[in-house]
Amino acid sequence: MTGPTRSTTPAKKVVVFDYGFGNVRSAERALARAGADVEITRDFDRAMNADGLLVPGVGAFSACMRGLKDARGEWIIGRRLSGGRPVLGICVGMQILFERGIEHGVETEGLDEWPGTVEPLDAPVVPHMGWNTVEAPADSQLFAGVGADERFYFVHSYAVRQWGLEVTNPAIRAPRVTWSTHGEPFVAAVENGALWATQFHPEKSGDAGAQLLTNWIGTL
Template sequence: MIAVIDYGMGNLRSVQKAFQRVGCQAEIVRDPAAVAAARAVVLPGVGAFRDAMANLQSAGMVEAIHRVVAAGRPFLGICLGLQLLFESSEEFGHHRGLGIFPGTVKRFPEGELKVPHMGWNQVSVTNASPLMEGIPDRSAFYFVHSYYVEPADPRLVIASADYGLTFAAVVGRQNVYGIQFHPEKSSTLGLRILENFGKTVRA
């Protein structure tokens, strides 16, 4: 079973239904014990980094997440869930994240481009990963975000996108992955990525 964490910050039902469409059993969970016991975990999210971390802390999810990661079970962060995997964010001040990956979250610079970055954008695969199996290079996915991650270790970057600057669109190391775009809103190829994650659970 894939546990989709409910901490009051995500479009949980659409993520759950997308997994179900590709044949993966996914359940929305609010109990940290259920998260810690799950075969795999997904951390979705939309909204502010600070509020999300506060909600995870108050729900007792931070320790459960670290237990899943330390146990080597598959873990996937989506959009804000990706950003929370990093050490800190500059959104509305300086706030600590989960610290699973080194790096920080920064705002897109003001200028000619509109912020938030919203809509379909091409993604360039830079490192091979099971998560991107069957995904052609320069495929388009659906983004909605004002902030992007800047990993301290460039080897974390699996795929990148360009919006005024080049930023990490997919990151990963060992059993932990993060996606800045919304695979559940990205048609067939987005579903393929979720299916690929499901394969890591069954492996």
């Protein structure tokens, strides 16, 4: 009797972009558990050539943008997306994908992959820290297999409160936008072609977060 057949398909290569802002070790462990071959680096060629690029982010929008530019991250993200190569942004790594961020009255330009402004949350308690539910589109690939009552881990004081990108061409798949509420509705996740992002931390969100990362890796 022969033993079980093992898959010979190589694991997808994912780079966690290390530009000085983000919980890179937590992301590395979570991606590895989800089946990826993970490397933490800021090396241009490795980040460009990986099957998937994860861009983490914690702290201030302006500081993350400076760190990203110092590491040529804006070039890497832009060139990957122009070639249809997947990028996943997490937390402030999602926020910097928008047009601008406003913190303490100071406006900072983002990567402008999506229109929109990252602004302070209007809520009784800030920061929004802890577990919360989300409202995902029925045809979301990111949330496939995730129950509607699942909760995800958030830590943030700023968010995108309005989604501004409209797609009128029926031949183009419109972005799938997921929402959550803390005092007011805000964008919790986006799926837009090769560019996906979450405001919450999937790497800290238990089994539900692990399913999201598995879903993303499955698209690489």
